[in-house]
Amino acid sequence: MTERVGVVGGGIVGIALARLLAGRGSEVTVFEKESRLAQHQTGRNSGVVHAGLYYKPGSLKAMLCAAGRVQLREFCEEKGLPFREVGKLVVAVDESELHALAEIERRSIENGVPDLARIDDPAGLREIEPHVAGIAAVHSPRTAAVDYSAITEAMAQDVRAAGGRILLAHEVTAMTSENGRVRVVTAATEDRFERVVVCAGLHSDVVARFVGADAAPKILPMRGEYWDMTPESAKLVRGMIYPVPDPRFPFLGVHFTRGVYDGVHVGPNAVPALAREGYGWLRISPKDTWESLRWPGALPLVRQHWRMGVDEISASLLKALYYRKARRFVPELKMSDLSRRAPAGVRAQAWGRDGSLLDDFAVDQVGAVTVLRNAPSPAATSSMAIAEYVAEKYLS
Missing domain, CATH: 3.50.50.60 (FAD/NAD(P)-binding domain)
Structure with a gap:
């Protein structure tokens, strides 16, 4: 049967x-x-289409990302869908980020990220991204963009x-x-x-x-907000420029992404959404918000991450602060280059009773x-x- x-x-x-x-x-x-x-x-x-740089070796994320990337590329080839390997540069802006960058490099090697390269001088960075600022980076040329x-x-x-x-x-x-x-x-x-x-x-x-x-x-809805770059300023970015993420937080930070159809957007940030599908500050669900506030993990989460929360919310509300985060990596960027807000997304982040994400x-x-x-x-x-x-x- x-x-x-x-x-x-x-x-x-x-x-x-x-x-x-x-x-x-x-x-x-x-x-x-x-x-x-x-x-x-x-x-x-x-x-x-992630190549597997960040994930703990041996984790489901690491193993399934590696296999899934290959399967997705083959599916796109079979169906005639675009699959653009534009490459990703994860950039350390100063020496304080070098230790975390080395950890990303170690994980990438263990996860079998294809064609990964370590770059240890600003000139080498600028060969890949001519307008980037930083002192070192890891480059993943096989990181791709698609239309999901x-x-x-x-x-x-x-x-x-x-x-x-x-x-x-x-x-x-x-x-x-x-x-x-x-x-x-x-x-x-x-x-x-x-x-x-x-x-x-x-x-x-x-x-x-x-x-x-x-x-x-429980699901903690976290909104990620984006800004589109103007077509003229998009020339400042060849592929993808990412920061070295904070290992204490499961979000990658504001970055530059050239999409499959050649537009470039900046983001996302990570702010708490006030509804499961809260794609803007005005979309509020009292029920969803109350359920999050009364969850046992709420207070431990706030205690651990309140500084980052204040920083992310401030950048959400004030374009100048968001722009400042982005400009660390592309100093030639002007605030007017962030032309308009792009559609936001909400991440379904699972959240334990102890406040762990x-x-x-x-x-x-x-x-x-x-x-x-x-x-x-x-x-x-x-x-x-x-x-x-x-x-x-x-x-x-």
């Missing part, structure tokens, strides 16, 4: 999993609450071609286990499946509670329901490898 599998969530990870399962002969149904696929994290990120929304739609075509269903505007409102099957309810449908996989991103903890999963980790991918199993609890960057890069991992470990 053909196994019936439900997938909750129409981002790139959910669609990659549906594509894999449908291709293996399962009868797959995807439930997506929006009227289009890839409307949240997938369609609102930087479009970067287009990739998701191409994967969805494969799902449908294999007989799978993708139900748009179908928000899952209830899910229960009954007689060895899982009942999935939306406002318009009621289906039963042998297995269900939840790839609900910003709502993963909400859907997990439907089947009695632990409340932890989960760093690695995380999956829970509750009976016949598998829940992807933490899938931040590089989940888009790793999407096809995540699908294989979940299928082999939890669905076989």
